[in-house]
Amino acid sequence: MTNNDDLMMPRPVRDSQSEMAEIVLPNDTNPLGALLGGRLMHWIDMAGAMAAHRHSRNYVVTAAIDHLDFLTPAHVGDLVILRSSVNRVFHTSMEVGVKVFVENYLLDQCQHVSSAYLTFVAIDAGGRHVPVPAVVPETDEQRRRYEDAGRRRDIRRDELERRRLSRS
Ligand SMILES: CC(C)(COP(=O)(O)OP(=O)(O)OC[C@H]1O[C@@H](n2cnc3c(N)ncnc32)[C@H](O)[C@@H]1OP(=O)(O)O)[C@@H](O)C(=O)NCCC(=O)NCCS
Numbered sequence: 001m002t003n004n005d006d007l008m009m010p011r012p013v014r015d016s017q018s019e020m021a022e023i024v025l026p027n028d029t030n031p032l033g034a035l036l037g038g039r040l041m042h043w044i045d046m047a048g049a050m051a052a053h054r055h056s057r058n059y060v061v062t063a064a065i066d067h068l069d070f071l072t073p074a075h076v077g078d079l080v081i082l083r084s085s086v087n088r089v090f091h092t093s094m095e096v097g098v099k100v101f102v103e104n105y106l107l108d109q110c111q112h113v114s115s116a117y118l119t120f121v122a123i124d125a126g127g128r129h130v131p132v133p134a135v136v137p138e139t140d141e142q143r144r145r146y147e148d149a150g151r152r153r154d155i156r157r158d159e160l161e162r163r164r165l166s167r168s
Pocket of ligand 1: 060061062063064088089091092093094119121129155158
């Protein structure tokens with residue numbers, strides 16, 4: 001088997017699942033001490049890219065970030081935990097889910113802040129799109145995310161086409 005064949009072997013979701021943690025500092029917040037949405041979006045992008053890099057073992061670019069809801073605020077001193085997982089691979093692109101929690105270690109509380117779906121495209125050093133190895137879901141939850149990712153891809157494609165037509 002060649003090295004390239006090795007690189008294209010399907011990989012389980014667990015191999016690239018990633019976790020990132022940030023403490024909210026004053027520079028991350030608005031004047032009331034609440035975490036800025038833009039800063040959280042940046043962290044979500046970084047956490048998503050970690051899983052995408054690990055899975056594809058390649059460079060990646062963010063092609064799209066789906067709708068984002070901010071369910072609960074995070075404040076100065078809170079610990080923000082971001083967990084990312086490759087939900088499904090298509091050809092050169094993959095959907096990564098990022099789930100964000102805020103942990104108040106003084107009160108021992110953990111709350112769901114936001115969830116996001118990002119599409120990353122794998123590229124080589126010359127910027128050309130490259131195929132990504134398949135991802136293998138192993139748990140019921142991973143299988144559900146895999147199926148849902150297929151439906152979301154159809155919705156994204158319809159939406160892209162609708163926007164393309166409205167521009168022409
Ligand atoms: C994203 C990008 C690579 C797509 O390139 P392209 O030549 O227009 O896309 P193609 O039509 O060849 O599609 C390539 C893949 O991207 C996917 N894709 C392209 N645009 C997409 C979008 N808006 N949403 C989701 N997926 C998208 C396609 O479905 C395809 O996936 P597949 O190979 O798994 O089927 C290109 O538009 C780009 O480089 N954008 C800038 C990315 C960037 O700078 N991001 C922020 C900084 S990281």
